Amino acid sequence: MRIKPIHQTMGLLLGLSVATGLTACNQTEKAGTDKSANKAKDTLQEYVDQRLAGYERVKLTTNLNQLSANERQVLPLLIQAAEIMDELYWKQAYPQRDSLLNTIKDQKTKDFVWINYGPWDRLNGEKPFVAGIGPKSETGTFYPAGMTKEELEKSDVKDKFGLYSVIRKEKGKLISVPYHVVFAAELQKASALLKQAALITTDPGLKKYLNLRADALVTDDYTASDYAWLDMKTNGLDIIIGPIENYEDKLFNARAAFESYVLVKDKEWSKRLAKYVQLLPELQKGLPVADNYKKEVPGTDSELNAYDVVYYAGDCNAGSKTIAVNLPNDEIIQQKKGTRRSQLKNAMQAKFDKILVPIAKELIDKDQQQYIKFDAFFANVMFHEVAHGLGIKNTINGKGTVRSALKEQYSWLEEGKADILGLYMVTGLLKKGELTGDIKDYYTTFMAGILRSVRFGASEAHGKANMQCFNFFKEKGAFERLPSGTYRVNFDKFAKAMNELSAFIIMLQGNGDKSAVEKAQKEKGIIQPELQADLDRLSKKGIPVDLVFDQGADVLGMK
Structure with a gap:
C-alpha cells in the first residue's frame, strides 16, 4: 500500500521506485517473442529450480501452554505489528513487488521472489533471476537513482548519513525526508497496535517499552524505547520492531531497514545464561x-536471553x-x-x-x-x-x-x-x-x-x-x-x-x-x-x- 501525497515535494518520495526494476518488468513482457529471450527464460527457470531447492521449510512454533491468558491476548497484536514491518521492508527493498509478480507465470519464480524480497538472489551475490532484470542498484530506494557517493558527501544536506531518513532530489537539489513522513500511514497503524498491546499487558516493563516504541515509530526517536527495552526483566513476550540494521543500504551502510521479531522467552534457558555478561570487562582486558x-x-x-521466535518480518527474514x-x-x-x-x-x-x-x-x-x-x-x-x-x-x-x-x-x-x-x-x-x-x-x-x-x-x-x-x-x-x-x-x-x-x-x-x-x-x-x-x-x-x-x-x- 502506497502513501497518499502530503504536498508537492512528496511526489518524488512516495513512489520509492528503483529504475532498473521498472524497466525490467517491461522487458520481461516483451521477451516472449524472442527466441534468445526464451532461452534466457529457460536458463533462469533452471537456476530458480536449483536455488529454490536449497531452502528447507520449517514451522515456527512454541509451547503456548507456557503463556498466560494475558500473553495470549497480546501475542496476536505483536504479530500484526510485525506484519506491517514486512510490508515496509518490501517498500524499501523492492516497491514494485506486485507489478513484478503479475508478469511472472511460474509459481517457483514467484516463491523465490518472496524469499528474496525482490528479483535478486541474496545468497548468491544478488544475482538477478527474472529475465530482463539488471544488477541491483547500490542506491536502492534510500537515494535518488544514479546518485554518487561524492554527490551526497559534497551536498549541504544535514542528515547525510541518517539512520531514519531517505535522500531525494527536488528541483535538482538533494533533500532528506524522515521515515515517519515517508511511511506515515503504515507507521501510525503499527504504533496503534503496540499501544493496544500496551493497554492489555500486565507486565510493567513490557507496557513501558511498547508505549515508548509506539511513540518512536511515529517520531524516529528510538533512544528512550531502546533504554526501556534493556530495562525489561520479567516479560514473557518480546518484540524487536522498527528500522534497525544497515545491511540493505549498499551505498553507505548508513540507513536502516525495517524488521521485526516476535519472541517468547525461554525462562529456563535465559536463567542459565545470565552470568556471562558480567565477565565482559575481564575478557576485554585479555584481548x-x-x-x-x-x-x-x-x-x-544487560542480559543474555533465550527465546522461541514465532515471527520474522522484513530485513531479518x-x-x-x-x-x-x-x-x-x-x-x-x-x-x-x-x-x-x-x-x-x-x-x-x-x-x-x-x-x-x-x-x-x-x-x-x-x-x-x-x-x-x-x-x-x-x-x-x-x-x-x-x-x-x-x-x-x-x-x-x-x-x-x-x-x-x-x-x-x-x-x-x-x-x-x-x-x-x-x-x-x-x-x-x-x-x-x-x-x-x-x-x-x-x-x-x-x-x-x-x-x-x-x-x-x-x-x-x-x-x-x-x-x-x-x-x-x-x-x-x-x-x-x-x-x-x-x-x-x-x-x-x-x-x-x-x-x-x-x-x-x-x-x-x-x-x-x-x-x-x-x-x-x-x-x-x-x-x-x-x-x-x-x-x-x-x-x-x-x-x-x-x-x-x-x-x-x-x-x-x-x-
Missing part, C-alpha cells in the same frame, strides 16, 4: 592487542535468517547500558539439525564428526552476539566511531570481529571453568559453521566475514583439506590463528582506515575455486542453504 585498542570498558547492565540478535546498535547506549543478546533457540536448533549436521557429514573429516555438538553451536552463536560488546567502538586516532569511519565497510568487518572474538570468549571461559565441554567440540563446530555461512555469498555481511575467516585460517594452517575432500581442524594452530585474526580485525577497526578494510575484503573476503567446488557438492547433495518459515498466528493455532 590479544595493544592496550590502546582495548581501553573501552564494555557495559554489563531476507536472505540468511538470523538466529541470534545483539541490540541496540547505538554505540552510546552500548557503552552506557550494554546490549541484550537474544538467542533464537528454536530457529537455531532447526539450522543445526537441517543444515549444519548434514554439512559436517559431507565436509568434516570422519574422525572429527564426533565433535559436532548443538551445545557448542549454541555457545558459538551466543558468544558471537556477546562479542559485539567487546573490542573497540571508537577509533584511536580521532576519526570518530568505527561505524562512521568505515561506513559501508563496517558491517561485514564487525560481523567478522564478533565471530572470532566469540570463539576467543569460548576459549577463555573454558579455561576458567565457566563453560564445560571439550575445546575440540567448539572448534570443530565453529569450522562447520564457517562452511555453513560462506554459502551466504559475497553480497551478505556474514558471508564476507566467514570467507575472511576461512581464508585467514587456511593461510595459518588452522585446518587442512584432505584428499578425500574433507576438512580436518588442527586444534593448536586454530587457537593461534584465532588470536591473530582477533588482533588484525580490532586494529583495522581502531585505526578507522577504510581503504585498509577494503583491501582486506578484496584479498580475504572471496571464495576460491576449490572451496566453491566443495560448496557445490553440498547443493548437489540437496543440503539446504537456509530456511523458509511457515509462521503467524494461524501456524501457532491462535486464529
Whole structure:
C-alpha cells in the first residue's frame, strides 16, 4: 500500500521506485517473442529450480501452554505489528513487488521472489533471476537513482548519513525526508497496535517499552524505547520492531531497514545464561592487542536471553535468517547500558539439525564428526552476539566511531570481529571453568559453521566475514583439506590463528582506515575455486542453504 501525497515535494518520495526494476518488468513482457529471450527464460527457470531447492521449510512454533491468558491476548497484536514491518521492508527493498509478480507465470519464480524480497538472489551475490532484470542498484530506494557517493558527501544536506531518513532530489537539489513522513500511514497503524498491546499487558516493563516504541515509530526517536527495552526483566513476550540494521543500504551502510521479531522467552534457558555478561570487562582486558585498542570498558547492565521466535518480518527474514540478535546498535547506549543478546533457540536448533549436521557429514573429516555438538553451536552463536560488546567502538586516532569511519565497510568487518572474538570468549571461559565441554567440540563446530555461512555469498555481511575467516585460517594452517575432500581442524594452530585474526580485525577497526578494510575484503573476503567446488557438492547433495518459515498466528493455532 502506497502513501497518499502530503504536498508537492512528496511526489518524488512516495513512489520509492528503483529504475532498473521498472524497466525490467517491461522487458520481461516483451521477451516472449524472442527466441534468445526464451532461452534466457529457460536458463533462469533452471537456476530458480536449483536455488529454490536449497531452502528447507520449517514451522515456527512454541509451547503456548507456557503463556498466560494475558500473553495470549497480546501475542496476536505483536504479530500484526510485525506484519506491517514486512510490508515496509518490501517498500524499501523492492516497491514494485506486485507489478513484478503479475508478469511472472511460474509459481517457483514467484516463491523465490518472496524469499528474496525482490528479483535478486541474496545468497548468491544478488544475482538477478527474472529475465530482463539488471544488477541491483547500490542506491536502492534510500537515494535518488544514479546518485554518487561524492554527490551526497559534497551536498549541504544535514542528515547525510541518517539512520531514519531517505535522500531525494527536488528541483535538482538533494533533500532528506524522515521515515515517519515517508511511511506515515503504515507507521501510525503499527504504533496503534503496540499501544493496544500496551493497554492489555500486565507486565510493567513490557507496557513501558511498547508505549515508548509506539511513540518512536511515529517520531524516529528510538533512544528512550531502546533504554526501556534493556530495562525489561520479567516479560514473557518480546518484540524487536522498527528500522534497525544497515545491511540493505549498499551505498553507505548508513540507513536502516525495517524488521521485526516476535519472541517468547525461554525462562529456563535465559536463567542459565545470565552470568556471562558480567565477565565482559575481564575478557576485554585479555584481548590479544595493544592496550590502546582495548581501553573501552564494555557495559554489563544487560542480559543474555533465550527465546522461541514465532515471527520474522522484513530485513531479518531476507536472505540468511538470523538466529541470534545483539541490540541496540547505538554505540552510546552500548557503552552506557550494554546490549541484550537474544538467542533464537528454536530457529537455531532447526539450522543445526537441517543444515549444519548434514554439512559436517559431507565436509568434516570422519574422525572429527564426533565433535559436532548443538551445545557448542549454541555457545558459538551466543558468544558471537556477546562479542559485539567487546573490542573497540571508537577509533584511536580521532576519526570518530568505527561505524562512521568505515561506513559501508563496517558491517561485514564487525560481523567478522564478533565471530572470532566469540570463539576467543569460548576459549577463555573454558579455561576458567565457566563453560564445560571439550575445546575440540567448539572448534570443530565453529569450522562447520564457517562452511555453513560462506554459502551466504559475497553480497551478505556474514558471508564476507566467514570467507575472511576461512581464508585467514587456511593461510595459518588452522585446518587442512584432505584428499578425500574433507576438512580436518588442527586444534593448536586454530587457537593461534584465532588470536591473530582477533588482533588484525580490532586494529583495522581502531585505526578507522577504510581503504585498509577494503583491501582486506578484496584479498580475504572471496571464495576460491576449490572451496566453491566443495560448496557445490553440498547443493548437489540437496543440503539446504537456509530456511523458509511457515509462521503467524494461524501456524501457532491462535486464529
